[in-house]
Amino acid sequence: MPAPVISREEVIERLTRAFRESGYQSASLARLSEATGLGKASLYHYFPGGKEQMAETVLDHVNDWLKDNVLLPLAGAGTPMERLNRMILELNDFYQKGRCSCLLDLLAIGDAAVVFGKSIKASIQAWESAIAGVLVDAGLDEAESRLRAEDALIAIQGALVVARAKNSTDPFTRTLSALPARLLS
Amino acid sequence: MPAPVISREEVIERLTRAFRESGYQSASLARLSEATGLGKASLYHYFPGGKEQMAETVLDHVNDWLKDNVLLPLAGAGTPMERLNRMILELNDFYQKGRCSCLLDLLAIGDAAVVFGKSIKASIQAWESAIAGVLVDAGLDEAESRLRAEDALIAIQGALVVARAKNSTDPFTRTLSALPARLLS
DNA sequence: GTCTATAAGCAGATAGAC
């Protein structure tokens, strides 16, 4: 049997880009087909569960990325400041300095929220716990660490929203670069 | 001719609620019809331009609210702290302690962004300028005031996103109550 | 594994009676 034109990984990558650009509802099969270069029927070969399974797979893929590139480094070696800076570097790249939206935000809106809300809530909480862990290591008490970690997520998500509304990367890059010092102060 | 069953104002109010719950794409005419209690054809009597005009009207309505209840009070009488607290009180009510989403966020996503993006950008900037004005009055320099005002919008929008993801009002109420002191410190 | 063709249903939108 002939090899597929593009790998499954590449398909997921392109679907991810499409969902991040359009959100769930606006990402029609026609658009997803164009984004991947595959016909609709081919998409159903990869994802028999249809658009919902595509988004679920993309969300899993993003969660894997989050775990590997953010949560594990946060829990790993280095000073608290180093670990936070590592996260900032990864986020700056992942969100393209604020040009790309966050699926944990987009998939929690409208009808999509019914399907993906539970998974998103878990991801957000895991992310928050990972940041809080760093702050505890830095000597802050448990409660204060949790609040500051939540503040960090608020700052990141808010910066993405404002960057999108202003159509500018400044709010996001500025927020990210100020974040580590603010969390450890 | 018989009076309408509900006023135009009430129709807009219910449409606003519907769009804030669903976003633009998920707010189908069937749902908007149900939300208002009017048949689709009746909605077209009020809004010949269809769903797009409904959302545009709702956005204008929200912008009017913002002007009357946030921008004008921010520019009005009172100490900087009093004026900021006034905004916080209004926002807490308007966003139902974080249960309701912000249309300036939702309508900047996906296909809706093409239509409403420009108007949303203007609203965000007007809001930011109003906050910055208070901070200038408090003695901060122009540049620092602008940055802190942007931080305020980031905090508000981010808190709404995280509150939605966590399905909790805590992130929003906590963020709002800490905001004035943080801006004026 | 990819495609063309097509089904079934819902979306936004309109006509015209009352």
Added chain:
DNA sequence: GTCTATCTGCTTATAGAC
């Protein structure tokens, strides 16, 4: 001003050839 009935096009999804 509101409704029922209807239209057109797009959406998701499938069948079946290659």
